[in-house]
Amino acid sequence: MNILLLGSGGRECAIAWKLSQSPRLDHLYIAPGNAGTTAYGTNLCDLSPMDFAAVGRAIESHDIHMVVVGSEDPLVAGIVDYLEQHHPQVMAIGPSQGAARLEGSKDFAKAFMLRHSIPTARHMSVTAENLDDGLAYLSTLQAPYVLKADGLAAGKGVLIVDTLEQAQQQLRDMLGGMFGTASHTVVIEEFLHGIECSVFVLTDGNDYHVLPVAKDYKRVGEGDTGPNTGGMGSVSPVRFADAEFMAKVDQRIIRPTIEGLRAEGLRYRGFIFLGLMNAGGDPYVIEYNVRMGDPETQSVMPRIASDLVDLLEATAQGTLGSTTLDNDPLATATVILTSGGYPGQYEKGKPITGLDQVEGSIVFHAGTAINGDTLVTSGGRVLAVTSRGESVEEALATSYKNAARIHFDGCYYRHDIGFDLTNNA
Numbered sequence: 001m002n003i004l005l006l007g008s009g010g011r012e013c014a015i016a017w018k019l020s021q022s023p024r025l026d027h028l029y030i031a032p033g034n035a036g037t038t039a040y041g042t043n044l045c046d047l048s049p050m051d052f053a054a055v056g057r058a059i060e061s062h063d064i065h066m067v068v069v070g071s072e073d074p075l076v077a078g079i080v081d082y083l084e085q086h087h088p089q090v091m092a093i094g095p096s097q098g099a100a101r102l103e104g105s106k107d108f109a110k111a112f113m114l115r116h117s118i119p120t121a122r123h124m125s126v127t128a129e130n131l132d133d134g135l136a137y138l139s140t141l142q143a144p145y146v147l148k149a150d151g152l153a154a155g156k157g158v159l160i161v162d163t164l165e166q167a168q169q170q171l172r173d174m175l176g177g178m179f180g181t182a183s184h185t186v187v188i189e190e191f192l193h194g195i196e197c198s199v200f201v202l203t204d205g206n207d208y209h210v211l212p213v214a215k216d217y218k219r220v221g222e223g224d225t226g227p228n229t230g231g232m233g234s235v236s237p238v239r240f241a242d243a244e245f246m247a248k249v250d251q252r253i254i255r256p257t258i259e260g261l262r263a264e265g266l267r268y269r270g271f272i273f274l275g276l277m278n279a280g281g282d283p284y285v286i287e288y289n290v291r292m293g294d295p296e297t298q299s300v301m302p303r304i305a306s307d308l309v310d311l312l313e314a315t316a317q318g319t320l321g322s323t324t325l326d327n328d329p330l331a332t333a334t335v336i337l338t339s340g341g342y343p344g345q346y347e348k349g350k351p352i353t354g355l356d357q358v359e360g361s362i363v364f365h366a367g368t369a370i371n372g373d374t375l376v377t378s379g380g381r382v383l384a385v386t387s388r389g390e391s392v393e394e395a396l397a398t399s400y401k402n403a404a405r406i407h408f409d410g411c412y413y414r415h416d417i418g419f420d421l422t423n424n425a
């Protein structure tokens with residue numbers, strides 16, 4: 001089978017790594033890919049996942065049988081519907097555009113959860129028309145205040161503020177275009193106290209498998225301080241996501257989500273990412289995403305023992321119920337090496353050395369490029385150092401040992417990934 005994987009981050013590098021291990025794979029193409037994905041397939045560097053007609057031409061010219069969509073933008077823009085209409089012979093992994101609204105519109109996601117009695121924070125959706133109601137609603141809530149841009153805002157559309165005054169000002173600013181059209185509707189939410197985890201579900205619309213649970217670390221600073229980033233590391237498993245907790249997740253969240261999608265006629269053959277809050281032992285949905293997480297995927301893929309091509313084929317064909325998912329009992333940990341200054345301003349083009357010294361970890365590339373014959377940085381998040389171990393602690397120790405062997409000017413990483421889940425917590 002020839003597969004086209006769309007995306008260019010560490011997540012796609014990890015998916016490419018996993019796909020490349022399948023005896024079912026003939027050739028893997030990654031568009032646009034990065035310097036690391038060339039180890040697993042051929043990069044189509046000039047192909048933008050948002051240019052659906054160009055994706056279609058690549059399908060024809062490379063005899064592609066399956067398209068795996070890594071990131072949310074093409075899904076929310078309707079790539080799966082486009083492929084079903086124009087290339088019906090191709091297996092497209094991802095939700096239809098209607099179902100992708102679970103990520104593309106927070107207002108839609110909240111209303112969906114209300115319709116299907118799925119536990120989530122109380123909320124109100126506000127536009128310029130009902131600003132006064134929104135301001136009044138804020139004053140009924142306790143601090144801190146959560147304000148979310150309705151649409152996609154590259155992971156930056158959530159504000160958490162401490163005072164009512166700030167919250168009311170931010171609400172006005174968001175409706176005034178702080179995130180462009182994405183914040184023409186704002187979801188105000190009650191703040192949930194607890195600890196988060198990321199649950200990934202692979203579904204064909206009827207049946208599903210729950211992939212290994214992971215936790216990511218979004219803040220740039222140690223102890224979860226400082227600005228949000230695309231993710232500074234991840235671990236799997238998550239010790240509080242035990243059988244009892246996961247039974248609640250299954251019964252209260254996963255089943256009603258899949259049944260709700262089906263009842264509303266929203267086609268979904270792909271990954272569902274549940275961002276959950278464990279509040280006193282009960283799971284609440286913080287957000288839905290319609291793709292895998294980054295950098296969770298880097299910790300999840302090495303824990304899947306089953307053949308991913310088989311699972312994705314069954315997903316596309318609606319036969320997931322006749323497959324099994326085998327997980328690897330080993331733990332994993334991922335440490336992200338970033339460019340100095342990220343998530344603010346940072347420089348690119350710094351030569352990367354030391355990868356040949358790495359032992360016992362997998363290094364997934366995120367923001368890398370080849371300049372002449374030198375590997376250089378080309379993004380904020382540069383590399384993901386992922387390791388396995390008997391425990392999360394052991395996996396982390398291996399990742400940190402190898403992270404210290406990799407060098408580029410300005411390299412920064414957090415030294416406390418997993419701090420709230422390990423035995424020292």
Ligand code: AMP
Nearest residue numbers: 121146158189190191192193275286287
């Ligand atoms: P989101 O983009 O929806 O994942 O939000 C970004 C982050 O904000 C989440 O990962 C949480 O850490 C935090 N967050 C979002 N909504 C809430 C909430 N209702 N209560 C507490 N924290 C939240």
Ligand code: GLY
Nearest residue numbers: 216231293294295
């Ligand atoms: N790790 C969070 C995300 O991928 O959105």
